[in-house]
Amino acid sequence: MFWILVVEGVCLPLRRRMAVWSLWSLLLWGALLPAAVTGTQVQGQVGGSVLLVAECAPGFQVREAIWRSLWPSEELLATFFRGSLETLYHSRFLGRAQLHSNLSLELQPLEFGDSGNFSVLLVDTGGRAQTQILQLKVYDAVPRPVVQVFIAVPGDDQPPNTCQVFLSCSAPNISDITYSWRQEGTIDFSIESQGLFADGQVLRVSLGPGDKRVAYSCIVSNPVSWESATVTPWESCHQEAGKKKNVCADRVAPETENPLV
Missing domain, CATH: 2.60.40.10 (Immunoglobulins)
Known part of the structure; x- marks a missing residue:
């Protein structure tokens, strides 16, 4: 017998049901966790690129990861789930965001309005979670005085x-x-x-x-x-x-x- 699950009008096989639930649970978990502001500041230049680094504690083996933009609007940017990297989300960074294998997020080319706060939620194989907050400031290139x-x-x-x-x-x-x-x-x-x-x-x-x-x-x-x-x-x-x-x-x-x- 072949069971299906309907999610937002899309029919999904039963074997993917737990995966979908797990991902949405992770998203909800990230929204409910208290923000752990680390004070990490990253600087970039208009037209250039910047790497937002996901830092893990020693022995922390990442199982899932979620990158989000927090300000000026909250948007989902990229996820790492069950060994799959995903950046195809309809945010203002669509086509300009790349999630690397080390789970760091690269943004390019930078625009002046990209300045803001970003978060990455990491969950390890033991179920422990940690959240990092990064503050990106994008500057114009200095002109000749x-x-x-x-x-x-x-x-x-x-x-x-x-x-x-x-x-x-x-x-x-x-x-x-x-x-x-x-x-x-x-x-x-x-x-x-x-x-x-x-x-x-x-x-x-x-x-x-x-x-x-x-x-x-x-x-x-x-x-x-x-x-x-x-x-x-x-x-x-x-x-x-x-x-x-x-x-x-x-x-x-x-x-x-x-x-x-």
Whole structure:
């Protein structure tokens, strides 16, 4: 005799009934278990890939695994059940998620809206379960910054043949970035904080005739990439005080987007 089970309008053979029940029980179990927030943070870049690693305790032999997206919406992404890897679920990661044999989940190509929380529920052969929470943050690639050179109006107390310059650095249309400066050709790249303003975007320097070839670089960075632009400010000192010069092509050497190491 051949028995069947109807699940959501689909007829399933009896031999698959226990498998279906077991999978749905596992899904329900994962929903009822308290979230074990581990604080694991993962960073990725738009257009790149990221690997969400499922970590197991020593001696924990995984029998089933479920990957889910928790925020901004809860979605089923991939499962490992009875030796079968499955990622064909209709989530926003459809076609961009791959479950590897070590049960780590790879997402690519990344989009800016992919930032959020993910969970993986692991059940071992003895019935023990553990849940991991991973926080993914996706960043845009840092663009090449633009440097503006401002020449200050000379004051009565300013030494002769000197030039007070303000260097302003900006990276258009991007957030979550950090600004820093370095003086090229020196062993110590650090810049004294007294000369920095606007969270590091503006640098004030005093130049003399001996600084004609001194170059300064503005570095903009986020956790996954960085870019820089270099300017020789003395070249602007002969201009009328109070005017500015846009600098975006003056570099020591051509540079492209670089990952942080």
